[in-house]
Amino acid sequence: MTSEAPDPLLLGQRVVAILETGLRTATYKLATLMALIEHCIENLPENPDDPLRVPLPELAHRVLRTYWRQVRPFDGHELRQSTQPRARILIATNELRDAAGRAGSVEIACLRAPTAYQKAIEDITLCLAQQPLHRLQKLPGADGSDPFLYDDGFLHDHVSRSTLRAHGDAIELRPGVAAGLARLAGLLKPALEIMWVEDVRRMNKFLDAEVPDVAGHLFGRERAALSAVREPFKDAFGPHCFYCAAHLPTNNPIDHVLPWSVVGIDGLSNLVLACARCNGDKSGALPAVGLVDRALRRDRIVLEEIASALQWPTQHERVVAAARGIYRGQPAGVPTWSGYRRRERLDVSFPSW
Template structure:
């Protein structure tokens, strides 16, 4: 039997070492790693030792989704994501897509653009795919000062002579080595916060107007603005009643909207991952992993009602992603891990996996 905990720890150490041993001139490596982690969570192999094939366009979609929110102006300024100015293939692709979809500076999800302007989305996806194949994916496994890469995540030999053809890149995939998908997913709770800290530091370094007192640059970069979800509140109250999803207390005006699967672990903004909450439960739960019965309750909600709300307010449900992420998250949890089951309550995880989520 393999020591999967030891393997995951070694993997995490190597990932951090890659990022800390060289000067990053763009945030692309950080975005690629975040996208890899999210893909692994939502596409968890059945066995910890299995490989995982990831089409580059699928990875490009996730990278585009990250920058989709980040390219909005921050305090009237366009943030640079690379040394030397605001230019950059991936942020510019996201900006052009936002303009084509007429979403202004709102936090409307990427799915809105996919629905409104599918051809513009495909163009942006091709641009990001070619960029990933040409730069971050073939440099991601290179330690600072090393002449070549150390392919501990995936074999990158075919990327060393990248093609500039979007048609060819659409057919490219990377295959994560045995154990890597499970290891990245299992380390998500540690690696993603570390990547965010590095990202904020890089953006501050790349944008001289961001002094230490500038408020909540992390919130802007990683989508934690609570006001952005306000349009969900009233339709949810009309559909499900003005009660806290967790404790059923009656809700006042302006109550929080909570991500059941924590935003810090999987950035899913779809209606299927959102609930009405009271301030007490919302603050107590924070980024904790919810108990399995809470996920059962979440996924038992009326699908037709969620789709109706989605149609009325132009917001995706993303139910399939929520199910896939939940399966991946709980599959990688060790037995007995504490989960949040209500205000000041925890339950040890003890389930016969997989649950009947669908």
């Protein structure tokens, strides 16, 4: 293995080849890859050819966040996500949900039940090390893994907590891998979601072709839950569309400034009031940098007051980190959404974040 940074397209092809070869017995590999991509976006190295250290507890937190919505009953059933009798990550997720009173997010659960949260992170960290992380780079039938993403030589089915601690409770992505995964996020994440839905349908026999919107249950955002921020935002910032300043009706949309399909951040710093016209036109498009900059410059004290009243995190620093990673990973001059039926070429020269 050389230290030369990989070509992003080749990297993406290798990732998909690993996943498409052989039968997946759980959704854990998909969850791990999605968490890795998310971590790369939010922690992109200054030099794109550099390696990136990934703390396993942070990876576990991202995996926990992904399954948080998915463990809710769907059509009266608990969805299986593994062919094994004990799905350790789902068990850990459900135990925390019970301890935290079915909190709306992992961040709120962490505040309500810190001891249970820490146990869930420890359980998921060990499961990731013993299962998907040391199998993620191995083709079926191969004698060993091909560590093109990270060194997995110390990982195996029975790796202990002491061994993980001896390795700093972390893996290190190879040079250039973080930048490659971040740049491919817009292509890889939808592909992983499609595989995930296929796997869940295969593992749950009641999910035939007539059962609708499995994808929405697994990966969609809860619009009813987002509506809780509507009136506090109108009181604080006025009943106007963040993008075009149009006066808003009663049930206007709440928009994710950084697209939900790319980073899935529900923190208040990433949410704005929008009219239906702008919300529909923007959809999952990458917004112009100026719009992100304006959203991040809103009064943080006001946002924190709303967050306290709603028990809803602002996640300001996470939004800033994600914005840096998303835009630095884009080719120069790509089109971005700047308003209803308006586009402008990407320019990242001015924001302070």
